[in-house]
Amino acid sequence: MPDAHNGETTGAGQSPAPVVFFLSDSTGITAETLGSTLLTQFPNHRFERRTIPFITTVVEACRVVDLIDGVAATGSRPIVFSTAVNREIRDILSQSKGHFVDLFGTHMAQLEDALHAAASGEPGKAHGLGDAIRYQSRMAAIEYAIEHDDGQSIRALERAQLILIAPSRCGKTPTTMYLALQHGILAANFPLIEEDFATRSLPEPLRPFVHKCFGLTSVPLRLSQIRQERRPDSKYASLAQCSWEIRNAEETYRFNHIPYVNSGAMSVEEISATILQQMNL
Amino acid sequence: MPDAHNGETTGAGQSPAPVVFFLSDSTGITAETLGSTLLTQFPNHRFERRTIPFITTVVEACRVVDLIDGVAATGSRPIVFSTAVNREIRDILSQSKGHFVDLFGTHMAQLEDALHAAASGEPGKAHGLGDAIRYQSRMAAIEYAIEHDDGQSIRALERAQLILIAPSRCGKTPTTMYLALQHGILAANFPLIEEDFATRSLPEPLRPFVHKCFGLTSVPLRLSQIRQERRPDSKYASLAQCSWEIRNAEETYRFNHIPYVNSGAMSVEEISATILQQMNL
Numbered sequence: 001m002p003d004a005h006n007g008e009t010t011g012a013g014q015s016p017a018p019v020v021f022f023l024s025d026s027t028g029i030t031a032e033t034l035g036s037t038l039l040t041q042f043p044n045h046r047f048e049r050r051t052i053p054f055i056t057t058v059v060e061a062c063r064v065v066d067l068i069d070g071v072a073a074t075g076s077r078p079i080v081f082s083t084a085v086n087r088e089i090r091d092i093l094s095q096s097k098g099h100f101v102d103l104f105g106t107h108m109a110q111l112e113d114a115l116h117a118a119a120s121g122e123p124g125k126a127h128g129l130g131d132a133i134r135y136q137s138r139m140a141a142i143e144y145a146i147e148h149d150d151g152q153s154i155r156a157l158e159r160a161q162l163i164l165i166a167p168s169r170c171g172k173t174p175t176t177m178y179l180a181l182q183h184g185i186l187a188a189n190f191p192l193i194e195e196d197f198a199t200r201s202l203p204e205p206l207r208p209f210v211h212k213c214f215g216l217t218s219v220p221l222r223l224s225q226i227r228q229e230r231r232p233d234s235k236y237a238s239l240a241q242c243s244w245e246i247r248n249a250e251e252t253y254r255f256n257h258i259p260y261v262n263s264g265a266m267s268v269e270e271i272s273a274t275i276l277q278q279m280n281l
Numbered sequence: 282m283p284d285a286h287n288g289e290t291t292g293a294g295q296s297p298a299p300v301v302f303f304l305s306d307s308t309g310i311t312a313e314t315l316g317s318t319l320l321t322q323f324p325n326h327r328f329e330r331r332t333i334p335f336i337t338t339v340v341e342a343c344r345v346v347d348l349i350d351g352v353a354a355t356g357s358r359p360i361v362f363s364t365a366v367n368r369e370i371r372d373i374l375s376q377s378k379g380h381f382v383d384l385f386g387t388h389m390a391q392l393e394d395a396l397h398a399a400a401s402g403e404p405g406k407a408h409g410l411g412d413a414i415r416y417q418s419r420m421a422a423i424e425y426a427i428e429h430d431d432g433q434s435i436r437a438l439e440r441a442q443l444i445l446i447a448p449s450r451c452g453k454t455p456t457t458m459y460l461a462l463q464h465g466i467l468a469a470n471f472p473l474i475e476e477d478f479a480t481r482s483l484p485e486p487l488r489p490f491v492h493k494c495f496g497l498t499s500v501p502l503r504l505s506q507i508r509q510e511r512r513p514d515s516k517y518a519s520l521a522q523c524s525w526e527i528r529n530a531e532e533t534y535r536f537n538h539i540p541y542v543n544s545g546a547m548s549v550e551e552i553s554a555t556i557l558q559q560m561n562l
Contacts, residue, residue, distance in 0.1 A: 018396070027554040030318040037311040037364065038388055041400035053554045079395055083318065099395040107319055107382050114360055114380040115299070119322035127550035135548060142455045146430065174423045177458055181549075267416060268462075269408035273308040273334045 017046035019071050019078040023064060023093055025086055025123040028053035034103050035081035047079075055084065056123065061092040072097035085123050134184060141180035141187070148188035149173055154205040157188055162279060163209055164189040165202070166216035167245040168236075169226045171263045171271060175216070178268045185281055197248035200255040214275055215253040215260030217246050222264045298327035300352045300359040302379065304345060306370055306404040309334035315384050316362035328360075336365060337404065342373040353378035366404050415465060422461035422468070429469035430454055435486040438469055442562060444490055445470040446483070447497035448526040449517075450507045452544045452552060456497070459549045466562055478529035481536040495556055496534040496541030498527050503545045 020039065022031040028051045039047055055061050061084075071078050080098035084090040094100045108119050129135050147153050148160070150173065157163065162185055164172045172189035179185040196203055206213060220243040227237035235241055253260040259278050263271050275281070301320065303312040309332045320328055336342050342365075352359050361379035365371040375381045389400050410416050428434050429441070431454065438444065443466055445453045453470035460466040477484055487494060501524040508518035516522055534541040540559050544552050556562070 027550050029550055029554070030314050033311050033314040034364075034384060034388075038385070038392055041366070041389065041402070042392070042396055042398055043401055043403075045396060045398065051554075051557075053558060077395070079392070083315075085322070099391065101388050101391055103315060103388070104319070106387055107315075107384070108322065110380065110382055111319055111323070111360070114358070115323055115326060117323055117326065120324055121322070122324075127548055127554075129546065129548045139455050139549075142458055146427065146454065149427065173427065174420050174462070177423055177462055181455070181458055181462060265410065267408055267410045268420075269308050269310055273310070273332075273408075276332075277334060 016075055017048045018076050020047045020049050021064075021068060021078055021080045021098065022049065022051040023055060023080060023082040023084060024051075024053050025056050025084045025089055026053065027127045028083075029127045031081045031083040031103060035101070038081075038101075055089060055093070056086075058088060058092060061089045065092060065096040068096040068098045085119075085121060087121065137184035138181060141184045142177070144186050144188070145176045145180040149176065151190040151203070151205075154188075157205060157209055159186055160188045160209065160212055161185050161281060162187040162275065163206060163213045164216060164275075165192055165206065165213055165249075165258070166263075167192050167218075167223070167242075167249050169223060169230070170216040170218045171266075171268065172216060174268045175263075175271050175275070178272045179275070182272070183276065183281070185276075192245075192249050192252065194245075197245075197252060200248075200252045202252070202256055210256055210258065213256070213258045214279055215249065215258050216263045216271070217250050217253070217260055218242075218262060219264030220246055297356055298329045299357050301328045301330050302345075302349060302359055302361045303330065303332040304336055304361060304363040304365060304374055305332075305334050306337050306365045306367055307334065308408045309364075310408045312362045312364040312384060316382070319362075319382075336370060336374070337367075339369060339373060342370045346373060346377040349377040349379045366400075366402060368402065418465035419462060422465045423458070425467050425469070426457045426461040430457065432471040432484070435469075438486060438490055440467055441469045441490065441493055442466050443468040443556065443560060444487060444494045445497060445556075446473055446487065446494055446530075446539070447544075448473050448499075448504075448523075448530050450504060450511070451497040451499045451530075452547075452549065453497060455549045456544075456552050456556070459553045460556070463553070464557065464562070466557075473526075473530050473533065475526075478526075478533065481529075481533045483533070483537055491537055491539065494537070494539045495560055496530060496539050497544045497552070498531050498534070498541055499523075499543060500545030501527055 022028050022035050024031050032051055052064055055064055068078055078098040081101045081103055082093050083104045084093055085104055112119055164176055166172050168191055176187045176189045179187045190203060190206055220239055223242040224237055224239045231237050261274050303309050303316050305312050313332055333345055336345055349359055359379040362382045362384055363374050364385045365374055366385055371386060393400055445457055447453050449472055457468045457470045460468045471484060471487055501520055504523040505518055505520045512518055542555050
């Protein structure tokens with residue numbers, strides 16, 4: 001029997017917060033992703049979120065309906081996002097007392113029409129092992145990213161598809177991990193330090209690979225705040241030092257014709273999408 | 282002007298592969314996630330995928346339509362998945378010669394009805410900085426995961442929400458990174474080695490935290506293949522050694538009442554969803 005996880009509330013506003021269920025016969029990732037995207041359109045609402053993955057039998061589906069109906073009986077009608085593929089499971093889930101938003105079935109007829117083919121009806125494989133070669137490349141990329149994090153190794157820089165460079169705490173590591181995990185990109189990252197700025201030249205090990213480099217910069221105040229958490233009241237975290245490093249990093253990028261982006265107000269996902277686009281990866 | 286990235290083809294079957302566009306006024310992650318999930322229902326089709334994120338102006342939207350129409354003119358009608366939120370942008374994109382699958386607009390009316398509220402119409406924030414506290418917890422979790430990867434540090438094990446344990450190459454590291462990056466879970470991971478198996482007891486630093494432990498196991502043949510890539514023809518990669526370690530790891534988990542899952546045929550996403558559910562995180 002699947003149990004719900006993530007009983008988290010987000011946002012602020014009215015109360016009581018409506019309960020939102022993300023239901024799936026697979027991992028639930030797709031339901032969470034699109035469902036959450038849709039909910040961001042209601043920024044003044046709080047929601048209590050519950051994900052129930054791996055609903056693969058009629059018995060489990062009926063128990064989930066009981067759970068939803070129990071919530072509906074005690075307060076407002078829950079919202080139910082479902083990516084269940086199996087028609088029998090989907091039909092059962094759709095009969096709960098929640099608002100059933102069928103993220104899967106709604107679009108399937110249109111795709112069957114476009115492709116002149118019938119859907120397989122197998123539970124979602126999007127987050128399974130799927131294409132084994134692609135999956136293995138993602139796993140290998142994580143290993144590569146850890147080995148080549150923060151300039152710790154230059155062993156296999158020639159295999160890198162991307163080398164992220166930036167002053168400390170501009171977001172190199174999480175961006176590298178995201179690109180590895182989600183896209184299987186072989187990405188190294190390398191810090192820029194004071195010594196590099198004197199000549200505006202790249203750290204020596206990177207020079208043969210300048211065409212693979214992408215720079216990150218930030219906003220001085222934000223960088224200072226982030227550094228403050230790591231080393232409070234240090235020169236490293238001072239606004240003057242952060243401003244100086246950012247200015248010099250940007251000059252180094254321009255001098256070496258390295259594309260860069262200001263990560264100060266961007267998430268890792270936004271930085272990654274920007275890099276994929278600009279580096280044509 | 283946004284350029285497409287990811288000109289990758291997947292699957293096998295008919296040719297020519299229909300072109301699939303993932304369009305967004307934000308990162309494109311949601312469009313890729315649901316679009317790809319829907320496409321897995323057509324396992325015998327190959328698709329050529331192009332993601333175009335950050336379509337935020339009318340001019341850009343018109344250029345994207347030209348691009349789609351250009352593809353449509355040279356072959357079969359492309360499939361166009363869109364999560365554009367802005368109505369003007371969406372209306373333009375919907376007029377291309379592709380099959381327009383509106384992942385956003387389709388469900389919005391239903392949600393507005395359920396919530397008795399109007400959507401904000403702001404471009405997608407789901408993969409932006411969003412809730413700052415939640416975002417920072419994800420970034421901190423990545424740092425934590427890297428520091429506590431593979432037993433390298435036991436400095437802050439008491440802060441862990443989860444300690445993954447397993448023999449080498451059962452998937453500890455990528456699962457830990459996934460849980461950190463996507464869910465902000467503070468997860469350490471620790472290898473189980475031969476010495477641990479003699480007594481069936483946990484490695485000493487983990488003993489105070491047995492309630493946070495979750496075990497991974499695998500299928501001997503698969504584990505042997507994975508180890509073979511790292512150290513070909515070693516004892517470490519031999520089928521006998523892999524069988525022995527897996528059997529002993531499972532006995533150790535049972536002896537210490539530690540929940541575990543066989544990761545041999547599961548993706549990192551599936552393992553993670555299982556752990557979140559079983560550990561009630």
